[in-house]
Amino acid sequence: MNIFEIISEIEKVDPEVYDRLDSRRSIFKHMSGLGQKLTAAAVPLAFGAVLNKAYAQTTAAPGVVDVLNFALRLEYLESTFYNLGLGTIGATATAAQTTFRSGFSTTNLASLDIIRLDESNHVSALIATITALGGTPIAAPNRTPNALGVTGDFDFTGGKGTGTGPFAGIFTTPATFLAVAQALEDTGVRAYKGGAPYLMSNKDVLTAALNIHSVEARHASRLRTMRRAGAANNTASAVAPTNSGTNEADRSASPKSWISGNDNGGPAPAVTAPVYGAGTAPAYTPTTLSAPVFPAENNVIQGGVTLSATTLTATANFPTLSYSEAFDEPLDVPTVLTIAKTFAVTGSTFFG
Amino acid sequence: MSNKLLSGSQQVETDLDQPLYTPIKRRSFFMYAGATAGATALVLAGCSKSDSSPGMVSVGSGDVGVLNYAYALEQLEAGFYTQLRTGSYYTGLAAGNAEKLILDDLYYHEVIHREFFKAAITGAGATPIKALTPDFSKIDFTSRTSVLGTAKAFEDLGVAAYNGAGRRITSANYLVIAGKIVSVEARHAAIIRDLVSEGTFVGSDVVAIGTTSTEISKDPATVVATANTFLADGSKLDVSGIQ
The missing domain is CATH 1.20.1260.10 (Ferritin, core subunit, four-helix bundle)
Structure with a gap:
């Protein structure tokens, strides 16, 4: 059994396999170190543990x-x-x-x-x-x-x-x-x-x-x-x-x-509040998205700037809620x- | 070079014509500008088409071109809702009237969109297009039919424009921002259409009802063919850089 062939095979299905394994360099280093310490029979087991860690703890961005x-x-x-x-x-x-x-x-x-x-x-x-x-x-x-x-x-x-x-x-x-x-x-x-x-x-x-x-x-x-x-x-x-x-x-x-x-939690706040509330950015979320990435619907920070009558001077005397109304949130x-x-x-x- | 030209013409326009917006505080926005990656590249992209089509306002190219395109459309919408507030149809609406409250909210939202884009483009280190001068001479601001009919046209056009522009955006961040705005425009379009004719929030003119029930998006050239009919000479848009 050739561990590196297996990784290569995985790479054909999942091009980002090396990213999941911390980095290409560290996995190779890790594996070679294992080889010195473990018997040949134990290597596949250790390798399996590495893969489990890689695929269980990080979820790939959806295709x-x-x-x-x-x-x-x-x-x-x-x-x-x-x-x-x-x-x-x-x-x-x-x-x-x-x-x-x-x-x-x-x-x-x-x-x-x-x-x-x-x-x-x-x-x-x-x-x-x-x-x-x-x-x-x-x-x-x-x-x-x-x-x-x-x-x-x-x-x-x-x-x-x-x-x-x-x-x-x-x-x-x-x-x-x-x-x-x-x-x-x-x-x-x-x-x-x-x-x-x-x-x-x-x-x-x-x-x-x-x-x-x-x-x-x-x-x-x-x-x-x-x-x-x-x-x-x-x-x-x-x-x-x-x-x-x-x-x-x-x-x-x-x-x-x-x-x-937040529409006060929506039609039935006890149940529907999450529909208008904040989300949680998964680990795969692109870092290029400006924060907050998945805010509640009452968010007024867009593209990094807090919208208000102060930051947008042409909007003096606009209702406070209008700044969140003007943008829906993902x-x-x-x-x-x-x-x-x-x-x-x-x-x-x-x-x- | 183009920066100089744009700022120069903006000065002239501001003096000669009624601008569609009041300038925002640029300095405060710069505080946040550092977060934007690739700003230099965007500026360069934004300049490449600036000098084409004399007499037209080029939105530029690349992501900044798309942002300026959106900024132009928001200027048009905001200008419309601003002007209608002085027209007798709007001023004749009673306090608490549903249409008045809706037109108020649309005015707020569109002005906020316009000011947001101006700030965002500046914050990205690029140059916003000038304040456009509208030509609303075809609109009868005393007439409900004309006011709501024009609002419907603008809101539907905005939705089709954003949907058609999405594929032209390379930054995921800008795509999400466009998405945050387009769904609000769609909400606007739906209620305005309902005011015009109850229950027409979707219609075969805007959504492929018979087949996929998807919005009929429009590319920039198609959108500005309509938008330019509401813009004065010297403010008509050239979108060849993003087409």
Whole structure:
């Protein structure tokens, strides 16, 4: 057994193997030192330990297909959500779905049907792109309902499979449905933004992802508008956000069409606060990104400068919250997956 | 050389025309400028196309070219929302009216974007393009249809422009910053479209609804063909350096 041949073989699959092994020089030095101290039979064992250390402690930056499959997981989650609530595209709505649909105004229902179609199209587009790149799309989740809001992989009540989570009544109460929809779309916007740097090696894929990203933002805006006005309002855009106390506290129940501060934790702060909170930069995060890399949505430090009426003098007397509203923030892959697991059934491996 | 030309013309423009922005405090931004890698290379890249197309404002090339392109579009948007605040459609809106609050927020956001880019370009050691002089003569600021229709055009154009520019950015940092802004522009576009016609937050004119449901992004040349119709002679954009 030739250890260096093995490393060479690994390098063919993982060009960055030497980076994982501290450095090329140190691993060779390390191995040669071992050879003097260990018997030949023990070397493979020691080598295995080195590899375990390398692959367990550092995670590689996601490749293009990894990012697309990550996006596909989220699109499956969203698409399944709208199909279960509103009726599967192309199928006749069930009696329960028909009753549920009647809780929305005409314009709101039409909007939700558009969003439902968009998410379904995003799933198809991502599968096609991954396949075209020679990658393997992740297997579809279990989308067959076995209880209201629950499938083999998802529990949209947030109940981990019990169907009695914090969003119980998700597909019977329009306001709850819109609240979860907003959280899902806002998460999607942050996820695509966080994934973009890992797509830069393929400009066409990057452009395609950006072109999904902005559509998710349009969805989020519309859902926020609907929540502000109420599900049954037919001219939702005419309704102004309420300001009963401090602005941000009001943004939980009466959001603007964009994120203001942290929206006080979003539609259901006890559950949705992480959607608007800070992430954690994985070890592979490019060092070129200016800090804070994955801040909460109320961040006002952009490109290294703290935005305020002092640093941007043309903005004197602008509302304090406008500086954070003007910028959305990215979120890292692990944090997004943790948020997504809010809607995973216990034991499901769909989100890892 | 081009720095001299640009700063010279900026002086003249500032005197003769109404600038779209109030200058920011450059010194405070320089405090943070050290973090930007490759600033010298960016300056050089930014200069390469500066002298092309006489009478046009070249955004330059490379990442700084893209930043200046974004800066130009934000100037246009901010200029529009600034000017509409003096028009009778806006001034006639009651306090607390949803449209008034939305137009207020869009004014804040776009001015912040504009000032941010000016500061960021300066902070990168490069030269921002001059303050552009708009030509909003085709807009009727007394008319809801004209005001909201123009807002819709600008916001949709902004989204398509940022999405089309992403592939032209080489710095991951700038790509993320563009991403932070474009989703806010998309949120703007959606509510403005809803104000124009409820439930049109996406439409076949901006999103490929029938197939992939992806935004229809536009390259810089296509974007400025529209943007230049809202810019005065001498302020029209030349994006050949990033096309």
